[in-house]
Amino acid sequence: MSTTDKMLFALIMGCSYILIGMVQLITGALKALSEASMTEYAGHVIADGLFIPPDIIAGMILMLIGCVFLYGASEIHSGVHEGVAYVYVGILLSLIFAGIYVLAATGDLLEAHLLKNEEYAGWSILDALRPEIYLGVLSLLTYLKWKDSFEVAEN
Amino acid sequence: MSEITLDTLKPGDMARITKVRVKGPARRKLLDMGMVAGSEVELVRKAPLGDPIEFQIKGYHLSIRKEEASQIFVQKIE
Amino acid sequence: MGNTKIRVALAGNPNVGKTTLFNAITGSRQHVGNWPGVTVEKKTGVKTYRGYDIEITDLPGTYSLTAYSMDEIVARDYIIEEKPDIVIQIVDASNLERNLYLTTQLMELETEMIIALNMCDLALERGDKLYIDRMQEILAAPIVQTVASRDIGIDELLDRVIEQKQDDKYHGREIGYGDVIESKVLEIEKILLTDPSLQKKYPLRWMSIRLLEGDGNVKAKVEKSPVSKAINQLLASIDQEEYEAEIADKRYVAINAIFPQICTRCNVRLTKSDMIDRVLTNKYLGIPIFLALMWGAFELTFAFATPFTDMIERVFVWLAVNVSSGLEPQWLASLIGDGIIGGVGAVLTFVPNIFILFFLLSLLEGSGYLARAAFIMDRLMYKIGMHGKSFIPLLMGFGCNVPAIMAARSIEDEKDRLITILVVPFVSCGARLPIYILLAGAFFGRQAGTVVFFMYVLGIVVAVISAKLLRSTIVKGKPAPFIMEMPPYRVPTLRTSIVHMWDNGAMYIKKAGTIILLGVVIIWSLASFPWGIEYGSEGSYVGMIGHFFAPLLEPLGFDWKMTVALVFGLVAKEIVVASMGVLYGVGDNPAALTTSLIADPSITALSALSLMVFSLLYMPCVATLGVIKKETGSWKWAIFALIYGIVVAWLIAFLVYQGGKLLGY
Numbered sequence: 001m002s003t004t005d006k007m008l009f010a011l012i013m014g015c016s017y018i019l020i021g022m023v024q025l026i027t028g029a030l031k032a033l034s035e036a037s038m039t040e041y042a043g044h045v046i047a048d049g050l051f052i053p054p055d056i057i058a059g060m061i062l063m064l065i066g067c068v069f070l071y072g073a074s075e076i077h078s079g080v081h082e083g084v085a086y087v088y089v090g091i092l093l094s095l096i097f098a099g100i101y102v103l104a105a106t107g108d109l110l111e112a113h114l115l116k117n118e119e120y121a122g123w124s125i126l127d128a129l130r131p132e133i134y135l136g137v138l139s140l141l142t143y144l145k146w147k148d149s150f151e152v153a154e155n
Numbered sequence: 156m157s158e159i160t161l162d163t164l165k166p167g168d169m170a171r172i173t174k175v176r177v178k179g180p181a182r183r184k185l186l187d188m189g190m191v192a193g194s195e196v197e198l199v200r201k202a203p204l205g206d207p208i209e210f211q212i213k214g215y216h217l218s219i220r221k222e223e224a225s226q227i228f229v230q231k232i233e
Numbered sequence: 234m235g236n237t238k239i240r241v242a243l244a245g246n247p248n249v250g251k252t253t254l255f256n257a258i259t260g261s262r263q264h265v266g267n268w269p270g271v272t273v274e275k276k277t278g279v280k281t282y283r284g285y286d287i288e289i290t291d292l293p294g295t296y297s298l299t300a301y302s303m304d305e306i307v308a309r310d311y312i313i314e315e316k317p318d319i320v321i322q323i324v325d326a327s328n329l330e331r332n333l334y335l336t337t338q339l340m341e342l343e344t345e346m347i348i349a350l351n352m353c354d355l356a357l358e359r360g361d362k363l364y365i366d367r368m369q370e371i372l373a374a375p376i377v378q379t380v381a382s383r384d385i386g387i388d389e390l391l392d393r394v395i396e397q398k399q400d401d402k403y404h405g406r407e408i409g410y411g412d413v414i415e416s417k418v419l420e421i422e423k424i425l426l427t428d429p430s431l432q433k434k435y436p437l438r439w440m441s442i443r444l445l446e447g448d449g450n451v452k453a454k455v456e457k458s459p460v461s462k463a464i465n466q467l468l469a470s471i472d473q474e475e476y477e478a479e480i481a482d483k484r485y486v487a488i489n490a491i492f493p494q495i496c497t498r499c500n501v502r503l504t505k506s507d508m509i510d511r512v513l514t515n516k517y518l519g520i521p522i523f524l525a526l527m528w529g530a531f532e533l534t535f536a537f538a539t540p541f542t543d544m545i546e547r548v549f550v551w552l553a554v555n556v557s558s559g560l561e562p563q564w565l566a567s568l569i570g571d572g573i574i575g576g577v578g579a580v581l582t583f584v585p586n587i588f589i590l591f592f593l594l595s596l597l598e599g600s601g602y603l604a605r606a607a608f609i610m611d612r613l614m615y616k617i618g619m620h621g622k623s624f625i626p627l628l629m630g631f632g633c634n635v636p637a638i639m640a641a642r643s644i645e646d647e648k649d650r651l652i653t654i655l656v657v658p659f660v661s662c663g664a665r666l667p668i669y670i671l672l673a674g675a676f677f678g679r680q681a682g683t684v685v686f687f688m689y690v691l692g693i694v695v696a697v698i699s700a701k702l703l704r705s706t707i708v709k710g711k712p713a714p715f716i717m718e719m720p721p722y723r724v725p726t727l728r729t730s731i732v733h734m735w736d737n738g739a740m741y742i743k744k745a746g747t748i749i750l751l752g753v754v755i756i757w758s759l760a761s762f763p764w765g766i767e768y769g770s771e772g773s774y775v776g777m778i779g780h781f782f783a784p785l786l787e788p789l790g791f792d793w794k795m796t797v798a799l800v801f802g803l804v805a806k807e808i809v810v811a812s813m814g815v816l817y818g819v820g821d822n823p824a825a826l827t828t829s830l831i832a833d834p835s836i837t838a839l840s841a842l843s844l845m846v847f848s849l850l851y852m853p854c855v856a857t858l859g860v861i862k863k864e865t866g867s868w869k870w871a872i873f874a875l876i877y878g879i880v881v882a883w884l885i886a887f888l889v890y891q892g893g894k895l896l897g898y
């Protein structure tokens with residue numbers, strides 16, 4: 001797999017993570033400030049469409065992962081071969097956070113369906129869907145495709 | 156070649172240890188970990204806050220604080 | 234029955250896969266305890282194999298056997314005093330040079346040795362070539378290639394153990410240190426030979442070399458012998474520091490001579506592990522990534538534990554209702570229902586969190602990231618008088634202080650560990666959050682979030698100041714030097730993490746459990762007697778205690794009810810909330826409790842703040858006190874933590890309350 005492909009991938013992933021992270025951060029901040037109910041903070045239409053729950057810290061983490069990807073893209077671009085390291089770790093991080101939210105969703109699932117906790121009434125699998133997860137799936141697919149090429153890059 | 160101390164190296168620099176002047180229990184530990192005269196070391200990286208420093212020595216990675224590194228004398232290998 | 238027993242000790246450097254191998258051999262038949270007299274963990278296990286009972290002792294992982302640390306002394310003393318039949322040294326095949334250093338020392342102890350060449354997969358994958366036959370010849374010990382994480386080579390290793398046991402010949406080998414040192418060794422040996430009792434106990438050559446290196450531990454062994462005078466005379470005439478360096482040097486020279494004959498290393502410029510490290514310790518991204526990962530770990534701990542916590546709560550509620558209802562006499566029903574089931578249940582609801590925290594800690598450790606965390610944070614920690622390794626335990630404290638204190642075990646230096654253990658209780662654990670939520674919610678309205686955040690910051694500030702204070706008073710001295718291997722990143726095995734989680738979680742339940750039970754019964758008695766009184770009411774002993782201590786706590790703005798709630802908080806801090814519910818007669822209805830708190834004229838926003846501060850700091854809960862005792866090995870430090878906590882809490886709450894009053898709140 002050529003490094004140009006990796007650079008492009010890193011660029012796309014970097015931008016998506018940063019943009020979505022920003023939306024998440026801003027909506028999170030708005031919600032905290034306005035004390036509006038769950039669904040009525042400003043900008044909720046975009047956010048809801050992309051399954052982005054308002055969450056300041058999670059937003060910052062998404063942006064951080066985006067930075068790792070972009071850092072890698074810029075290093076590859078300027079000819080530093082080791083830049084692929086950032087792409088590799090970017091993928092790892094996105095997988096880790098996807099994993100965390102999948103497990104957290106499993107916890108919610110147990111609450112809702114096994115324990116029938118009232119607070120979780122009406123919980124559906126769609127509530128569990130968040131950017132960490134769908135972006136993580138994207139990373140996973142790419143990783144499976146490129147798995148061995150990270151090793152070859154060492155020579 | 157003049158003698159310098161380990162903490163003055165830059166990432167990627169290689170050097171050969173000439174003398175370990177560290178005192179106390181840290182000395183023992185450093186010797187055990189392979190910081191003996193004649194060993195080759197490479198400075199791999201510094202921690203984000205500048206201290207400790209990570210070296211490659213005897214085929215593995217070892218990190219120590221600047222304080223100890225400044226008492227280990229080396230000769231740079233070009 | 235009637236199986237022949239073989240006693241085997243596992244030795245090896247840290248991070249070579251020793252734990253993984255130990256688990257692979259023994260499975261679940263293992264026992265975790267302490268080495269006598271010290272707080273170093275001791276693991277033993279038994280494996281029945283081909284009609285033999287192979288009893289395996291896992292020695293602490295060490296780089297050397299020179300008595301630099303407690304771990305090394307324990308490992309060494311076991312080998313020379315207990316004389317196991319066979320020592321298996323686990324060697325990391327991908328890092329032979331440094332691993333062989335320990336081999337050279339084990340050789341001098343003159344025990345039967347087998348070498349398990351672990352991580353062979355990594356070495357071969359990298360393209361290294363290992364010449365096993367040659368290695369066997371040079372090291373004069375059987376060598377077995379293993380991949381512990383995939384159970385490869387385990388049976389062969391056990392076969393060798395049995396063969397070695399059947400074959401009585403001792404296969405010794407030693408390395409030479411050059412004429413100068415060897416002549417001194419001979420001189421010392423000659424003197425030692427005059428005392429046959431010493432000679433019978435310890436290998437002669439080993440003792441001589443250790444004496445030359447200035448080993449205080451061996452000197453002490455010789456001190457009682459009649460030859461000690463001659464030895465001391467001889468040692469006084471030489472520069473031991475010079476010899477120490479020279480001997481270490483010669484060991485590595487010997488290894489350098491062996492190494493090219495047994496292995497050709499394939500030099501990879503940038504391994505996967507290096508790639509990961511470049512990013513994770515990057516100047517700008519390193520710290521943010523570290524914080525993000527830690528936050529993720531907490532998110533996971535709490536989100537994933539919730540259903541299990543709920544289940545435990547429900548079980549205990551059910552138990553309390555069903556078990557105590559049919560019981561006679563009534564006091565017994567109350568003891569079991571209100572006291573034991575209620576109290577133990579409250580503490581056990583933390584078990585899922587604790588298990589998950591231990592699991593994650595083990596993942597961090599097995600992957601090699603723990604060493605990086607220490608590397609990244611050491612600079613900051615050093616400034617406040619602590620070691621980089623103290624950071625993770627402190628951080629875990631936010632989840633629960635108990636596993637945090639147990640995690641401090643990874644800190645080798647006694648003083649560093651003690652300080653960490655003593656300041657962890659100031660880190661605001663999960664159980665304190667309900668108190669803040671109740672009080673901040675009731676009295677601070679929209680500022681509630683800020684107030685809660687302030688409590689967390691206060692906890693950290695007090696921990697930092699305490700660390701500094703302890704460093705300059707009771708636990709004098711600088712933090713131990715940071716000399717730490719950065720092992721390559723590896724994929725941790727699920728089994729090791731589960732075993733780790735289970736061992737430590739079970740230890741919490743067992744050890745802390747007994748203390749909790751005791752605490753719970755005491756508190757219950759105080760709340761229920763004199764008999765006939767309403768549970769925990771003004772007329773009970775606890776109420777009396779509340780009244781008794783109230784004057785002391787009055788300057789902090791507390792009345793007797795708050796004092797009583799604080800007494801209950803000893804069991805587990807979140808019981809403070811529940812007992813306030815009892816005292817205000819609203820049960821566990823949070824909304825009603827909030828209203829009655831606001832309505833109570835004796836609580837103002839200021840005294841609520843003061844109460845939050847006090848419950849953050851005042852004393853570790855019984856479970857924490859229990860592990861402090863266990864981990865430090867004495868009640869002394871647990872009592873110290875208790876008193877120190879109360880004093881600090883009183884002072885700060887006093888400042889808050891009186892200061893606030895002066896400012897006109």
Ligand SMILES: Nc1nc2c(ncn2[C@@H]2O[C@H](COP(=O)(O)OP(=O)(O)O)[C@@H](O)[C@H]2O)c(=O)[nH]1
Nearest residue numbers: 248249250251252253352380381382599725726
């Ligand atoms: N690839 C590989 N990894 C291993 C092997 N043995 C252990 N590991 C991994 O190495 C890491 C450290 O192992 P651990 O048993 O904790 O080392 P200890 O510090 O010596 O007890 C863990 O993540 C293990 O899964 C092996 O033979 N091959």
